[in-house]
Amino acid sequence: MTSTPDRPALPALLGGEPAFPAGLPLTRVRVPDRAALLARLGAVLDSGQLTNGPTVAELEEGAAELLDVPHVVAVSNCTAGLMLVLQAAGVGGGRPVVMPGFTFSATAHAAHWAGGAPVFAEAREQDITLDPADAAARLAAADRPAALMATHVYGTPCQTERLQEVADAAGVPLVYDSAHGFGSRRGGVPVGGFGLAEVFSMSPTKVAVAGEGGLVATRDAALARTLRIARDYGNPGDYDTLFPGLNARMSELHAAVGLNWLAGLPGRVAHRGALAAAFGSAVAGLPGLRLALPEPGDVSTFKDLTLILDAEVFGLSAEESARALKAEGIDSRRYFHPPVQRQRAYAHLGQAENLPVTDRLAGSVLTVPMWTQMDAATMRRTADAVVRIQSHADRLGAVLR
Template identity: 45%
Template sequence: MTQVLTERPAIVGGKPFFAERLPIVSPEGLPGESFVEAVRQVLSSRMLTNGARVRDFEEAASAYLGTPHCVAVSSCTSGLLLALRALELSGEVILPSFTFYATAHSVLWNGLKPVFADCDPDTFCISPADVSNKLTSRTAAILAVHMYGHPADVEALQKIAGERGIPLIFDAAHAFGSKFNGQRVGGFGTSEVFSFSPTKLLVAAEGGLVTTRDGALARKLRAGRNYGDAGNYDPEMAGLNARMSEIHAALARLGLDGIDDRIARRNEIRLRYESRLGDLPGIKFQQIRPGYSTTCKDFSVLVDEAEFGAPRDWLYEALTLENIQVRRYFWPPVHRQKLYRTLWDGSPLPVTDHVSGRILSLPIYSSLSDATVDKVSDAIARLHAYVLRGAIRMEQSA
């Protein structure tokens, strides 16, 4: 339960809740002297890429995920590009519009046509029912996203892909450490692709990982990250320079050891937010389905204007003025972004538009204290209380 305070909020001239800006994210699991020593060893080896650190990280990630083939790459985006390229596809790829635009970019870069499917109103992941609706003779693959770390509907999507005989790729950027029925994501579908950028729970500064149970596909991915060259200076595909450096691999390997503790702490924060905000009308949460676990890469709420008393964008502005950094992850949805409007076939995506127009992401990271979570929650409660009293006119923030 939140504490409703009587002070005027910052949006109407009151003192901000936080004297200094509270960031929405803070890089996780950064090692200290152990990383400095690892960098010294890398520099002393004179091997800055294609070395033992990358192999060590791949092996450790494989053991953690329970997936036989892990291919380290320079980013999740480059991993998605290679995962699609290695499959030699042509035609259409069904993917969500409620996602980061890099998911769709990987489809365009491969000369494939994006076909957007709606999302589930509870998990915000792609809707298997709408995926089925979008299948045509031109469908070459399904590209699903584990949203905020909550796995997509793995069973339903694997069934659809299996019946059609098409690949299923998961953009698992948010989900390193998430589980479905006790199994960590990484071995589902044809391949899964993770991110280790600074906003994720496992940080390599920049980096990614493509996982698969298909040994032949893994071999193509390893060649693909090295310009398509498997080692004989005779490329078999138009690959990329998508190699992870030794220094990035060292950082990721050191961060791997504490990943489960960070996931556990983020889930504690999620539950605390839900407990503190659950009594506020118009604030709704992503639902974690039975059998699924989430990394809580983001903690996002839906703001229902009719119930809360103010629209999401007003709350976004008001919290920003309270020195609380918040984000609208993800708005606008991809199908309404300039690059993709002309590629969208115009089929309605009502749940995507509903969720995207109401979503608001709050600060979450392992080092966030309970007291700070409570303070953020109290700031939202104070704003809601002022709205109810009619003390705030919406046009003042226009």
């Protein structure tokens, strides 16, 4: 069937040609400057020192410069970093830690393992980050709250100014799960220096990659000193441990990989922003579809390019749209569905029914492929597939239901 301006060609589920017959994965990692990386790895192996060496220190210094913060502590992963920050901040004894329900489960896991009790708060309608007003209300209702946590979802910066006011009013530390945010900016300020600490991920799906690893950024010198001890079992160097720490060191090999990704990071973030803008332009005007976007003046890493679908208006639910995209060869994910308060790990808290906005948004999200080296033509073909699917939503609905 030939497409027309009013009726695009048939989607694959209705007999059309798939947009990507060979498949389009959600993420694809391509290591930059492999020769430089191999030289770094070789130097580490030649040194015979695989932990607690100069490569980790070099990564910390480079990250601190990019983030414009005085202290960065490298750790084995973002979750461990969050756990150690919360422990150092005095979370424990089952005291409440207010956090978004719309986040990756590791946010809640970190609070749990640090001895806190997650209390979930609503998401903002506009960008799905933590709603400061709802967080304030839940802090006020909590018995001796221990901390406030927020997540820069998809790399979209939170309402940092308002959240700091909320935390200060409640007398609790503010800790950011910044797993997605290395390279994001709130106004002209790099994400990394807000709150007591911000913890980044360097896992393979992120914009800056170490294979596995995390970075804790902070302006608090005492916290940084504590974290350097905490990541090594709580051992200050004489094996007389000061507190129950973790084996949360980043290896020299992972640090070498991470260093390789720091060079050119702002340019890669800018490219991802351009891809997101191109996708947004291509789907502009589609009924029932909007993107999770940062506020004007903010910069997102677009770690994930996520659609928010109004099923009644779009014509298909997020789940049905995912199945239609799969037929086009396009991978997708429901980031984040179900929200954490509805996951089985936290059912015992009895908070599943308390977040109607979060529930609605989580039921509406669908993340489509985007990676740093993706070209504009691939992004456009992905957008065109979404347009085809929506344009034939009436017929697709009969097939998918």
